């Protein structure tokens with residue numbers, strides 16, 4: 001911050017607006033557009049009569065109205081901290097004014113807010129633009145992801161500190177597009193021309209891995225036609241000269257349920273549709289055809305994407321696979337597995353001869369079973385057995401148990417999900433191997449593209465996990481914003497001790513404290529055979545009845561509400577237990593490990609503990625943390641009928657999040673908050689209420705609140721004299737310097753209700 005005058009307006013996000021008189025321009029709350037502007041007609045103690053621009057005259061409480069800056073330029077300001085009034089309606093109005101003229105990027109201090117334009121703005125991203133941002137001071141040019149990437153790059157080079165750029169926002173807000181821009185800029189700064197002998201460079205491989213990850217990890221959802229169904233952290237490593245020397249991609253929380261469950265009008269992962277549109281000889285080889293004939297695709301009526309030619313996408317994915325070093329044999333094996341999953345989904349089950357047993361329903365199901373086995377290169381009878389039977393090993397004996405048709409279908413879906421997950425993990429590992437790591441690298445820039453806070457009509461385990469990730473990142477964000485604010489005040493020798501920092505540690509404790517948090521109770525419930533969603537919910541109600549962040553929704557017997565930093569979310573526990581048991585059935589593991597295809601077999605290499613049936617007990621225990629060992633001695637293990645071996649999703653997630661936060665805390669963070677201006681995915685529509693909700697969820701309002709707790713309005717001495725010089729006209733003749741002029745103005749007016757600090 002340069003030398004400036006800072007004005008303290010105590011918590012202007014909530015405080016009443018002082019000095020209102022008839023004719024003042026103000027903002028008032030509005031049920032349709034969140035905030036509407038108007039003019040004060042009358043001030044009557046605590047009540048204010050306002051003529052809104054909608055034409056309505058309304059009476060408001062003085063504490064609910066906010067000053068409007070009538071001098072705000074029509075194109076707004078490119079940094080929110082330059083707003084005369086840093087409050088919610090001001091922030092929203094500024095973003096909107098800028099969006100109207102296609103200024104989609106705005107700073108809030110060091111945070112970049114990016115509002116999705118839903119239209120191409122190529123002039124913003126060409127090489128000329130990259131050249132302009134190269135080496136320019138942050139804030140000197142218009143806000144831009146290139147400026148953030150440039151600042152991160154230069155800090156890394158100059159201070160030798162690793163950096164991270166955290167891109168967040170709700171689905172469809174533009175995170176992935178923004179991440180690609182950051183990667184392009186970093187490749188521009190740190191890239192080098194590769195010789196023909198060297199082949200593709202690291203940065204080319206990183207950029208070209210996108211289509212592969214998108215083909216297997218993206219799908220059309222209600223909110224986004226190309227939604228990433230996983231989180232991604234791309235780590236770019238640099239050598240001592242600042243050149244890219246290696247990279248690694250880490251992925252989080254792939255939405256595996258989508259493989260076998262799709263709701264209208266969404267789609268399954270893109271790769272399934274691409275493969276159905278592959279050249280005829282391949283379609284024939286994999287016995288595929290119209291996507292409408294496959295159960296995993298036809299649960300929804302959406303098959304095509306506007307403007308997308310699947311056969312072209314198939315070819316593009318294949319060539320991207322070439323670039324990232326996936327051999328053509330491996331590519332064949334990958335698509336063979338994708339086709340096998342589609343056939344697997346078409347196996348239906350009917351009751352068998354034995355009580356509660358099942359068999360493939362008819363000839364059609366047999367055909368799909370045999371085709372799936374052929375494509376997996378495993379034995380068809382063994383595949384059928386692995387779907388229709390379970391072998392249970394107890395201390396004394398081995399029992400074979402039939403599964404009824406419903407359980408067999410669940411077993412089939414579990415197999416499809418685990419195969420797809422392993423395939424996706426293989427792709428990520430392979431891309432990483434092909435890109436190559438630089439063990440010598442001392443500094444890196446990590447870019448995190450992770451889904452934002454989610455709150456739907458119905459929220460399940462997926463939302464719970466995503467929101468836990470967001471709570472953790474929010475804590476990191478708050479701490480960082482707060483720390484930066486403190487550092488700035490220290491630098492300017494301002495007393496900052498009055499800033500109160502609201503932490504979300506209590507929500508984090510509620511969710512993942514060990515022992516005693518919701519996840520610990522969920523893991524515990526998963527260990528008990530008789531647990532149901534209701535018993536789990538009852539346990540939560542009992543344990544957290546006095547917790548101020550937890551509540552039981554009225555009339556619900558299995559839901560619970562958490563008061564997250566971004567608002568209340570009610571979760572349905574119905575599938576929490578099942579989804580938390582992220583299981584690998586031992587029979588599936590053995591079946592596919594025995595595949596004659598080395599690729600398929602390599603996806604199912606047994607973990608040391610799973611190599612023999614005898615070791616199942618220890619393997620179960622080994623996948624849990626110490627606290628669970630005691631259960632293994634006492635619990636009736638017959639409930640593991642369908643779950644010969646399982647991991648706990650939330651446990652894996654907690655480990656992943658911990659590793660991510662450890663990485664992040666070793667870096668200097670930069671934040672980009674992407675905002676989706678409307679749910680129609682159309683240009684030029686800016687829905688106030690929608691945007692406001694995202695600004696709150698993304699912590700932007702919280703960052704502003706932290707700013708407001710200190711000095712929300714910051715003007716340079718010259719700006720201050722320009723703006724307020726009229727109050728002391730004698731300072732305007734230029735005979736005294738700007739600092740003295742500021743002091744004179746302040747003395748003259750005596751400034752009631754405000755606290756002003758002049759700093760150099």
Ligand SMILES: Nc1ncnc2c1ncn2[C@@H]1O[C@H](COP(=O)(O)OP(=O)(O)OP(=O)(O)O)[C@@H](O)[C@H]1O
Nearest residue numbers: 116118119120171172173174175176177224227228
């Ligand atoms: N800067 C931009 N310029 C033009 N269009 C954009 C831009 N950013 C996003 N879009 C449009 O918005 C769509 C959604 O963006 P993107 O896929 O990046 O969202 P996301 O936040 O990553 O969503 P998800 O979490 O679902 O993966 C893009 O397909 C593109 O059409």
